[in-house]
Amino acid sequence: MLNFLAIDAGGTSTRAIFLDASGRCVGYGTAGGGNPVSRGIGPALDALIEASGKALSGTREVPSQALVAMAGASLELPTNPYRTRFLTLGLTGTVMIESDLLAAFYSGTFHDDGLALIAGTGAVGARIAGGQLAEVADGTGWLLGDAGSGFWIGQEVARAVAAALDGRGPATSLTDLVMAELAIDVDPLARAHGRLRTQQQLILKVYERSAIELSRFAPLVFVAKNDAVAQDIVERAATALAQTLQAVSPNSTASEGPGADYGDGHGTELPLVFGGSVLTKGGSVAAAVARMVATTDTVNTTKPVLVHDGAVGAAVLVLKRHGVEVDAGVFTRIQESLAALRG
Incomplete structure (x- = not known):
């Protein structure tokens, strides 16, 4: 039996699943980041092998075939280095790289x-047709887009606090939360030049870190539930994410090509999957996006x-890509057996 x-290789963590052709997961392991773009090919391969070994x-x-799911920028990398490393685990077949x-x-x-x-540190929307990526919107990084992402929200929080401190914007409870996060004392009287x-300390502490670290402030908008500034940020994030999703919808003017005519608003409903901490942990954002999409x-x-x-999706993909039919029963078996392994 095959x-x-x-393997689900993320920027900060890697998850590996060993399964049979029936969809039964029999082994599970984790390791650090396995994305070669952010980690480098050597450390990324080390993480993949570590998680797989576990x-x-x-x-x-021994595995007959292997599949690694990773970020789009890694999809064009040659698979030979991967197969060479996986041979040490007894791999008898090939390695596939998927999105x-x-x-x-x-x-x-x-x-x-x-x-x-998907809305985590970054944000991206995709339309899937026939098991392939038919269209992708955003996911362009913090300089060009990622609207509604954790970085985007965190930056809006930092900007709102900076504006509140010098009177350019309304007062907000986000100020105390950000100051506590950065260990800055709030003194409304002390000034220099x-x-x-307080604002000078904010400037120094924000700029001494990499820009992407602004995403650390994103969860604060969910803590400040009754704050008008925080709720405005949440609503604008949801609007941006809804626009990203609508850009790849099958009836959008931008959507053309294979599969663009399915789910025409009057026929079968399309599956919609949300991922990333902004949507899975920030329930208010997910609810707002779903509401906006439903009203269009x-x-x-x-x-x-x-x-x-x-992780579940990587297991589904490896079966599908090797000719195994994945129906409701197989999908449930993957979900349940993997959940048992994870504990």
């Missing part, structure tokens, strides 16, 4: 057509399914 390695521990079986967007989508459904919206010392004629979708990573 056995498979399915998934294979306790069994004498982490597809892995996230298939973590929420076994169907081959639908929509996915005309500027509040652009797309006819099911209720969003929330997924926390692409």
Whole structure:
């Protein structure tokens, strides 16, 4: 019987699953970031092998085929270095590289057509047709886009606090939360060269870190539930994410090509999968996006399914890509057996 390695390789963590052709997951392991773009090819491969080794521990079986799901920038990398390393684990077949967007989508459904919206540190929307990425919107990074992402929200929080401190914007409870996060004392009277010392400390502490670290402030908008400034940020994030999703919907003027005519708003509802901490942990954002999408004629979708990573989807992908039919029963078997392994 064929056995498979399915790996969800993220920027900060890697998840590996060992499963058979029936969809039964028999091994699971984790390691650090496995994305070669952010980690480098050597450390990324080390993480993939570490997680896979853990998934294979306790069994004498060896993987027949392997599949690694990772971010789009890594999809064009040659697979030879991967196969060479996986041979050390007894791999007898090939290694396939697939998109982490597809892995996230298939973590929420076994169907081959639908929509996915991922909002973590970055933000991206995708239309899936026939099991392939038919169209992608945003995911362009913090300089060019990622509207509604954790970075985008965190930056809006920092900007709102800076504006509140010098009177350019309304007062907000986000100020105290950000100051506590950065260990800055708030003194409304102390000034230096005309500027509040508190604001000067904010400037120094923000700029001494990399820009992407602004995403650390994103969760604060969910803490400040009754704050008008925080709620405005949440609503604008949801609007941006809804626009990203609508841009890849099958009835959008931008959507053309394979599968663009399915789910016409009057027929079968398309599966809709939400992933990333902004949507899975920030319930108010997910609810707002779902509400906005439901009030348009652009797309006819099911209720969003929330997924926390692409582990299930990587397992679904490795089976599908090797000719194994994944129906409701197989999908449930993957979900339940993997959940048991994770504990």
